[in-house]
Amino acid sequence: MKVVAAMSGGVDSAVAAARAVEAGHEVTGIHLALSRNPQSYRTGARGCCTIEDANDARRAADVIGIPFYVWDLSDRFHTDVVEDFMDTYAAGQTPNPCLRCNEKIKFAAVLDRALALGFDAVATGHYATVVESGGDIELHRAVDGAKDQSYVLGVLDDRQLRHSLFPLGDTTKDRVREEAARRGLLVADKPDSHDICFVADGDNVGWLKEKLGDRAPNHGGEIRDDATGDVLGRHDGTYGFTIGQRRGLRLGRPAPDGRPRYVLDIEPVSGTVTVGPRERLAVDRIEGDRLRWCGASLPAGTVLDGDAVTVQLRAHGAEHRARVAVGDDTLDVELLDHADGIAPGQAVVVYDGTRVIGSATITRSRRVAAVGAPGVGGVGG
Incomplete structure (x- = not known):
């Protein structure tokens, strides 16, 4: 060839x-x-x-x-x-x-x-x-x-x-x-490349701040506590945060129990960043669109459910057992193994054993309810 x-x-x-x-x-x-x-x-x-x-x-x-x-x-x-x-x-x-x-x-x-x-x-x-x-x-x-x-x-x-x-x-x-x-x-x-190639110095936040500037709606906003709704601080732009982030939050005061806080949700219209304890990062359901079949396609209505069906949510992340329902251009994924810190915009890639079935872009995720809590939180657009 x-x-x-x-x-x-x-x-x-x-x-x-x-x-x-x-x-x-x-x-x-x-x-x-x-x-x-x-x-x-x-x-x-x-x-x-x-x-x-x-x-x-x-x-x-x-x-x-x-x-x-x-x-x-x-x-x-x-x-x-x-x-x-x-x-x-x-x-x-x-x-x-x-x-x-x-x-x-x-x-x-x-x-x-x-x-x-x-x-x-x-x-x-x-x-x-x-x-x-x-x-x-x-x-x-x-x-x-x-x-x-x-x-x-x-x-x-x-x-x-x-x-x-x-x-x-x-x-x-x-x-x-x-x-x-x-x-x-x-x-x-020669060393491997790990940084984003078009960010010259590896400072993603600084690069985004320079490129986006005051571009609405992401310029400035509040950082709020998930449990109380209290304002803990302010930020210069939602582009400086991602779901699951712990460092660089610059909060005004520590959590009452002294434990670290993590980014749980990002609301770009209001500019609100919500933070809370690590256990609130656990996700058990994911929705995705922009469905791409890697090889043969599957019709809407197909449900993938079995011991070999897994999803991967990060480039070098763990596999999670899952039940996957196929829509017209969407995936609805029930995670049998909970995942932490899943952000809209990331890809969910579906596997059957070692074979890649397809992928979708995550639009929403559902946080696992805390033990004894009456409801379930949602993350995403």
């Missing part, structure tokens, strides 16, 4: 490209220029989005012996990822920009361009596995559970999966680094 290898400048994508060549594919390396102004994105060799990363990717392509090009997708990236990130925070929600980048950029814009140019597939350094079963295409977890990235790939549809290669799904990170060194790739010891 003719394959485009998306090369970020990190070790994973370099080894993935090398493995694609070794598998007999005709491979062309590409690096994505995602910033209109490279100086405005993260500096330093961290594996994504910097000038140093582009140079690292080019050197790796030279060592592997494949053609290499830079594709400018900065306008598309700004619209589909950066603007989405700001809009989601402005709505009092918590986005996942890496998931949105996979959906809109790496496996949409890049794939569409690759197919138009006569390529058959896009290869990346993600840790996941694609399996063909009876004519259906399936996405499964990687062998290395600590590095598994199937969660952020849960937005890929059947067409995208059929044109995707994940050469690292059967190996571990340690072995990838060993292989890179063996192949003479200088990125063998």
Whole structure:
């Protein structure tokens, strides 16, 4: 096959490209220029989005012996990822920009361009596995559970999966680094990227404050106690908070019992942030929209319920046993294992064993009632 290898400048994508060549594919390396102004994105060799990363990717392509090009997708990236990130925070929600980048950029814009140019597939350094079963295409977890990235790939549809290669799904990170060194790739010891690529210094709150400024309705508001309704302090913007946050609350006085408080709810219209004890973070029901099927779709009315059905709610979070009801473009998830600190805007990804079934964007969650309490609290829009 003719394959485009998306090369970020990190070790994973370099080894993935090398493995694609070794598998007999005709491979062309590409690096994505995602910033209109490279100086405005993260500096330093961290594996994504910097000038140093582009140079690292080019050197790796030279060592592997494949053609290499830079594709400018900065306008598309700004619209589909950066603007989405700001809009989601402005709505009092918590986005996942890496998931949105996979959906809109790496496996949409890049794939569409690759197919138009006569390529058959896009290869990346993600840790996941694609399996063909009876004519259906399936996405499964990687062998290395600590590095598994199937969660952020849960937005890929059947067409995208059929044109995707994940050469690292059967190996571990340690072995990838060993292989890179063996192949003479200088990125063998390069650190992984953890920060959001378009936030240059890793200060998400500072970046959002600069970009959003006084943008209504998130400028300023009260921090209130969940149990009493008392005003405990004020803040400069709801974008500085996420559900489950403990640090940086700057409250005027401690809780009566001396225990830490956590963010329980964010109301962007009034600007109210509600805080309370950790046990009030427990959630037993989730609603989501923007439903995406990862492979074959399931009809509305389907209920997934069994020992192997789980959901994952964070990129490297735990699995939770669940009962999942499918709507027209929605999921209703009953968590059999409670989860803590679930925020609207995050993704809920549904698994059947190791297979990814699909995903949705969380719109609401229901907090577990405290023991002896008469009602149940709700979080979300």
